[in-house]
Amino acid sequence: MHTDTFLSHLQIDPDKIRPDDWEVDWNNAPYPFKIYQDRPKIALSHEIPLSFQKKTGNLSLDKLGCFLWCVFGITKVVYATYPAHIDDIPHTATMYRRFVPSGGALYPNELYLYIKLNDIPPGIYHYDAAHHSLVLLREGNYDAYLANALGNRCDISDCFATIFVSIFFWKNFFKYHNFAYRLQGLDSGVVIGQLLEVAKQTSFDTTIYYQFLDEQINHLLGLSTEKESIYAVIPMASSLSIQSDTFTEDKITEVPVISHNYHMKSKKLIPYPDLQRIHLQSIQQEIKAFPSIQRTKPIFQTKKQITPLPPCRSHLPPFLETCRSRVSPGADFTKKTVTLEQLSTLLHTVRDATSHSNDLSEHADHPFYHLTIAGYLYEVEEVSNGLYCYNPANHSLQLIQEGDFRFYFQQSMTHQHINLFQVPICLHILGDPLLGTEYLGTRAYRIRQMETGILVQRLLLAASSIGFGGHPLLGYNTKMIDQLYQIQDQKETTLIQIPIGPFHLRGKIEANIHN
Ligand SMILES: Cc1cc2nc3c(=O)[nH]c(=O)nc-3n(C[C@H](O)[C@H](O)[C@H](O)COP(=O)(O)O)c2cc1C
Incomplete structure (x- = not known):
């Protein structure tokens, strides 16, 4: 199916991009969180304050833990009873909830971080929401590599943390089939929206980068682009500005391949060729400058009351x-x-x-x-x-x-x-x-x-x-x-x-x- 047709159906007529006989195999459902195995873990503090304090000095590990929990941590356990006719969900269920909503409570996102704090080794971490901990994926300083992947538009050396919002495609494809693609963008936005609000509460400056070299970022995090891919990169610092004039892509030093084991519960992954094709079409090989996107006219021009x-x-x-x-x-x-x-x-x-x-x-x-x-x-x-x-x-x-x-x-x-x-x-x-x-x-x-x-x-x-x-x-x-x-x-x-x-x-x- 042509991409324009696919995206149009996704918005207007989603039944046309889902097979009529699609049945959800709940026994093969993944966890709503990714759990890395055999990697060093740093437990984050469970002491969550009742209110946020505005920025006082540099970010500490405790504050980062609180930040992550408020953005994407598990905040509630719900025991619910549902009528059987809704989506074949079992009559009773125990579910984990977060401060953000998510289509079908499947939370297809994962959060990764590049952290430079005094308390822990600098490097790339995964936020393990299930255990409220950080998992070290790659140790080292990657300022130059990351700045390059963002088109050298951000001074990463000034940032104490950079957050990467990923989509793990299977996490909601198993239920929604191709419709998952629409939900994945929306769910990511909801998480980013929460992240921006929490950052505002703590007075940390953030900027969303939607443009970056996808393969380069996924490589740094050890993600396989066809399974899981970064949708947004959000550096955090005391003060940030986008350096919009510099789109240079320097030659970067190679970083070795990493591939760590993780656990998601699903025994088999059903292929998702349409979603993968659209996803691969949307990844960037270069970062371009373009004029400010303008909206042509207001939708409603009514002269009524x-x-x-x-x-x-x-x-x-x-x-x-x-x-x-x-x-x-x-x-x-x-x-x-x-x-x-x-x-x-x-x-x-x-x-x-x-x-x-x-x-x-x-x-x-x-x-x-x-x-x-x-x-x-x-x-x-x-x-x-x-x-x-x-x-x-x-x-x-x-x-x-x-x-x-x-x-x-x-x-x-x-x-x-x-x-x-x-x-x-x-x-x-x-x-x-x-x-x-x-x-x-x-x-x-x-x-x-x-x-x-x-x-x-x-x-x-x-x-x-x-x-x-x-x-x-x-x-x-x-x-x-x-x-x-x-x-x-x-x-x-x-x-x-x-x-x-x-x-x-x-x-x-x-x-x-x-x-
Ligand atoms: C992008 C998006 C789409 C959603 N679509 C539906 C929907 O079509 N029907 C529905 O009942 N709930 C929908 N929800 C709500 C989720 O089911 C709900 O957020 C989830 O079950 C978690 O519950 P909570 O929001 O109370 O934490 C949607 C949520 C999001 C973020």
């Missing part, structure tokens, strides 16, 4: 409390009227959180990085029920169409496991999934998914900070939603749906870890 949003709540709970209470409520949304102040706080918090720097030079011109937030509002005080678009520039709502759209959205869902009649705010992130393809080729698609995921995590944290739950969802009929927004003939489409509102958790026993 504009509702300015009032001042928002000034006191929000501490960040870690917000992370602890984040959950995808599923069937547990409960109908309550939402105040305009709550809605305003939700959107304002997202808007304020949305500034990060990436290597695409596109941060200056649009607060949501070429993405748009729209959705239906139902029984929000002082706002007529209807479809709205959020304008972050003046913190206002723009009416698209008045009415009660809950039935339409409920009908558009592929599984009826969430009752949208209980949900007062159902948001969509809209955007062009192929924006930037002219410069970045197929890689633009996964970058756009990651940018969407970052915004998803910000929305979820903002919802959690006002006591609401937000449930990211891809199980909806995209054509129906795009038609409602009247964007079916545009490049933009509905990238993800997030019902948000009050909830009351039932039918689950949860145990927070470190609490």
Whole structure:
């Protein structure tokens, strides 16, 4: 299948890229974490503070441990009961949860680090989420090698740590087949979004590099590009800036091959040729300079009613409390009227959180990085029920169409496991999934998914900070939603749906870890 067709189906008609008779072999399911064997391990501290302290001096191993746990550690054990008809999941299950959501709770990402701290040998480490420890994969100083793989656009010698966000393709392919490719980009973005928020709490400077020499980075980490590959590289320092003018690729010193044993539980891996082909098409052999990617025009240019949003709540709970209470409520949304102040706080918090720097030079011109937030509002005080678009520039709502759209959205869902009649705010992130393809080729698609995921995590944290739950969802009929927004003939489409509102958790026993 041609790449454009594959990516279009992935967004609009995912059933066309999944075999009709695809059956999930749960007995062959991998762990949601990778466990390296026979490698030196450094246990990280389990002392997690109740709140973050702003930067005081250099990063210590204890602070790094806390950082990693908050980004991607296992934070909760959940004992849940599910109706049998959903995805053939067993009736009861014990599951591990993190501060980030993940499609099907499969967490296809892994985190690797290049660390230069006083407390441990410099080198390349894997974050073992299952044991909250660091596993040494390769000892040594790789400043020059890494800087080169980033096109010499970052002074790695100034960075005490560089984080690599990988995708282990099988971790969610075993369930979602080719649809996994869309989830993998989004899941990576969600993890990056959480990482950026945690870095902000600790006042460390970060920049996302989406452009790098994939094979060179995978080689350094000992990854086999077809099984697991890095999607983003995020250096951390007290202060960072992208050196955008220097795209030189010096000749680098060779580093030897490493290949370490790890355990994932699956006995066999079913091949994934389509996903692999798209992935291999998106890897970079060189790093190019290109002009800032511009969005052509706003999606909605309606002249209908504009509702300015009032001042928002000034006191929000501490960040870690917000992370602890984040959950995808599923069937547990409960109908309550939402105040305009709550809605305003939700959107304002997202808007304020949305500034990060990436290597695409596109941060200056649009607060949501070429993405748009729209959705239906139902029984929000002082706002007529209807479809709205959020304008972050003046913190206002723009009416698209008045009415009660809950039935339409409920009908558009592929599984009826969430009752949208209980949900007062159902948001969509809209955007062009192929924006930037002219410069970045197929890689633009996964970058756009990651940018969407970052915004998803910000929305979820903002919802959690006002006591609401937000449930990211891809199980909806995209054509129906795009038609409602009247964007079916545009490049933009509905990238993800997030019902948000009050909830009351039932039918689950949860145990927070470190609490
Ligand atoms: C990108 C993405 C897509 C998701 N899609 C769905 C979906 O289609 N249906 C659904 O019920 N949940 C979906 N979820 C929610 C996950 O199932 C949920 O995050 C996971 O079970 C972990 O639970 P938690 O969010 O409460 O920690 C999605 C999550 C993410 C990050």
